[in-house]
Amino acid sequence: MMPQISIFETRDDLNREVINLIDYLLQSKSTINIALSGGSTPKALFDYWSKAKCEFDYWKRIRLFWGDERCVPPNDEMSNFGMTKEHLLDKIPIPPGNIFRIVGENDPEQEAVRYGELIEKEEHFFDLVLLGLGDDGHTVSIFPSSIKLWKSSKPCVVNLHPDSGMKRITITGKVINSANYVAFLVTGDSKAIKVKEIILHRKENLNKYPAAKVAPTSGRLLWLLDTEAAALL
Ligand code: 6PG
Numbered sequence: 001m002m003p004q005i006s007i008f009e010t011r012d013d014l015n016r017e018v019i020n021l022i023d024y025l026l027q028s029k030s031t032i033n034i035a036l037s038g039g040s041t042p043k044a045l046f047d048y049w050s051k052a053k054c055e056f057d058y059w060k061r062i063r064l065f066w067g068d069e070r071c072v073p074p075n076d077e078m079s080n081f082g083m084t085k086e087h088l089l090d091k092i093p094i095p096p097g098n099i100f101r102i103v104g105e106n107d108p109e110q111e112a113v114r115y116g117e118l119i120e121k122e123e124h125f126f127d128l129v130l131l132g133l134g135d136d137g138h139t140v141s142i143f144p145s146s147i148k149l150w151k152s153s154k155p156c157v158v159n160l161h162p163d164s165g166m167k168r169i170t171i172t173g174k175v176i177n178s179a180n181y182v183a184f185l186v187t188g189d190s191k192a193i194k195v196k197e198i199i200l201h202r203k204e205n206l207n208k209y210p211a212a213k214v215a216p217t218s219g220r221l222l223w224l225l226d227t228e229a230a231a232l233l
Contacts, residue, residue: 003221005199007230011041011187014224015048018130018183021222025127025181026061032127035065035171037140038080039132041185046087059094065119067129067176068141069102071158071167078166079104100124108158108167116156119175126179133186137194137209141170150213173213181220184211189228196232199223 008014025032036042053059070078074085081101089099102115118124131139142149145162150173159168176182186195197205198212205212214221225233 001215001219001221003199003223005223005225005230005233007225007227007233009227011044011226012048014185014187014226015045016052017224018045018185019049019052021181021183022062022128026058029127031061031063033063033065033124035067035126035129035179036080036084037067037130037132037185038070038083041132041187042130043083043087044187045130045185046084050088050091054092056093059092060098062094063098063100063124064089064094065100065124065126066102067131068168068170069104071104071108071169073105074101076104102169104169108169112154112156112158112169115169116154116171119171120155126175128181128183129176129179131176131182131184131211131214133184133191133194133198133211135190135194137198137205137211139184139211139214140176141168142172142210144209147207147210147213150210176214177216179216180218181222182214182216183222183224184214185224186229187226189231191229192231195223195225195229199233 066080069080072078074082103111137144141159143162146159149157152172155175156171159170202212
């Protein structure tokens, strides 16, 4: 599968492209389901998105989920939900019923089961999964050292961060690869080597980097990069 690669001069250009993609998806469905990720790139997207779209009629058609979460309460600075709340949710008129967070403060194993059941309900099929790329080649909370979890038969599992040992809850490969669209949002020069290894040498790195395993059966995989992240392509 050849991904579609787009390179942007500025982060705002990249953010605008994501919003345009969502507008496009909204043309053919009344409600769409989007899985969000953590990191600094989505943070900039959320700031942009909250300014670009302020109508209730827009937000009532969007249901937000998360690809992964740290096992902390929402007010912890490590919480992906907390970051999204601060940069997006607190600024937009989205119905609370459209927000499906991973409850990081609950028992992790039970929460992974609950969230997996939730996203496997047919109406929660993901129209769009937004992914980040870790400097080590991880995506969602599946790391190179735990790459086997990508192929889990479960939609959602508990994992440990390889360095901190902190628990994370993460969706797995089968959920990501069954989404209609999957988009990597990658910015900054620290990503350039992994971007090159994964895009240009995917086969050799398939068992090394979880991000190389992203291959939606729909064929719709987008890499949205800034010039720094794309420098070695
Ligand atoms: C994590 C991070 C990670 C993030 C990437 C990309 O939980 O380990 O949130 O998954 O998505 O490191 O981050 P940037 O957008 O900051 O490059």
